[in-house]
Amino acid sequence: MTTKCHCKDIPAQELQNIQAALPGGQDIDRLSDFFKVFGDSTRLRILYFLSRHEFCVADLSALTEMQQSAISHQLKILRLHRLVKYRREGTTIYYSLDDQHVQKVFAIALEHITEGTGK
Amino acid sequence: MTTKCHCKDIPAQELQNIQAALPGGQDIDRLSDFFKVFGDSTRLRILYFLSRHEFCVADLSALTEMQQSAISHQLKILRLHRLVKYRREGTTIYYSLDDQHVQKVFAIALEHITEGTGK
């Protein structure tokens, strides 16, 4: 749907260009899905712990003080988004980070959080 | 709650250090709240448009093809998280980005999304 600008100073042509350059609907959805993964404190804590060390499910359960089942469910989500990988050793499964971007995203988000008057 | 590692090769001391270094519960919550804001495609599109130009509510409504009310609700969330700012001109209110990190976060997320086999 082409848009008509209600405001005075934006040429219709420029508006159209901007709208046309919007990443496709699918890309936007993939982007928001990516961020959704980080939008949960349990998953965030799991990612934090894995950023320091490889851990098995039981340990993540203990570290986060959450039930094993909850951790397994969240690890599945992290797996599907390729943010963690795992290896089996007997009955134990060790998880670790599978993405170099995780650390970067953390760093920038922290910048935002900590800026301003100790907000 | 101090944790006892179920796995063989991690010294209890190191575990404790890792858990102790976890950002406080409040910080984790603020972090996940920050990401939650990006975890919605409507908000993401608004942020994208604002990254290209300042816009009034009616224009954002037209560009996103969503009702004015929905846009206002989302803009409120973006305001509360200090991601956008606004200025009034008559009855019209112009919104723009209020955070330098937004662009960076976008870039890194896109890296993640576009890596691999055109996933």
Added chain:
DNA sequence: CTTATATATGAATATGTGTTCATATATTGC
């Protein structure tokens, strides 16, 4: 094959969240 252990999974539930609808507020011009 049976038991024990570690992890995964499905169903149920409770809580959170985005959109819509109706309406309120704020500004401008008359």
Added chain:
DNA sequence: GCAATATATGAACACATATTCATATATAAG
């Protein structure tokens, strides 16, 4: 004051999602 316009807001609803409980799967040891 009143009408018109742009935006904001509260309630309702529909939908998504995180956790729990019970149970299934997988591996190892005997």
